[in-house]
């Protein structure tokens with residue numbers, strides 16, 4: 001098979017699997033148990049958390065381990081509701097003025113796990129341009145005094161467009177200062193879903209200026225169902241899942257020791273290699289584009305040429321039906337996707353492709369090719385050949401109907 005859907009899932013590497021096995025077998029203990037062997041599980045868990053935190057320039061204690069990015073995103077947004085509680089409590093004693101509802105701003109192209117969780121709050125969306133880049137003037141305009149949290153992913157999961165987080169953070173900093181001068185003390189936090197691009201970017205929470213950062217093991221050859229939320233010192237969260245009080249009360253449930261150890265091992269394998277990995281995928285993507293030049297009709301490339309994850313190649317064959325292309329490619333064991341796997345499974349046109357202003361025809365013919373560890377020069381060349389073969393025959397078929 002030729003797998004071109006690494007943004008959806010990645011294979012767990014041999015090394016990652018090996019690192020996990022002891023914590024599923026001989027060191028299976030609950031890390032909270034009091035006896036000595038359980039301490040080994042606790043130590044391994046804390047060491048792994050430290051490694052994950054170290055990867056983003058943070059400390060183990062700054063992380064809350066979750067069941068993946070979806071849960072981490074949901075947890076991040078509780079920074080808002082906890083604020084409502086605190087303001088309401090403060091006000092209860094003295095006056096009865098209604099508390100102005102804090103607002104959440106999210107980018108319109110965010111993953112469903114951001115957009116759906118945002119619906120639990122008063123939220124507004126920030127626009128993007130035709131390449132999927134945040135419209136900073138729209139952000140500035142919507143940054144009213146009751147905005148308490150802004151959520152912008154590090155890189156989009158359909159287009160791979162990389163957002164200028166440091167610039168966004170600087171805008172929020174300015175807004176905080178202006179609010180303070182006017183005696184407004186409401187918090188203003190920045191959250192980013194960094195599910196995509198973990199292995200391709202040098203991520204440092206201080207440099208990015210984020211208060212909350214979502215991490216996802218499943219996209220870096222770690223196990224699925226493991227994620228983390230970095231929580232900066234200014235953010236106060238409310239637990240989404242309550243129980244035994246693990247993760248400092250922010251996420252109860254017996255710790256997934258093997259999963260977290262696996263995630264840490266996966267990150268260790270990519271740590272320090274971002275630049276080389278980018279180079280490798282830039283070259284492979286270029287090879288693939290060269291192969292696609294041989295198709296009778298060349299695709300339209302989507303997203304932002306200069307600010308795109310190196311392993312992403314989002315494109316469209318306008319006039320063709322992407323669902324049919326996927327099916328025809330699958331027959332030849334080439335696996336690709338349309339938009340995100342999630343919106344594709346709902347059978348709805350992608351909100352991301354709509355947001356960047358594609359025509360219905362362009363959306364209908366769009367494919368997302370994402371390269372990764374399973375690709376090399378040979379299979380990329382072969383993938384290009386097969387895609388052209390399928391595309392050419394689909395254009396031919398169309399002519400005859």
Ligand code: PLP
Nearest residue numbers: 068069070111113157193195196
């Ligand atoms: N956020 C982004 C940007 C993603 O790409 C994904 C997965 O596709 C998720 C969140 C959801 O991750 P999970 O399924 O691990 O909760």
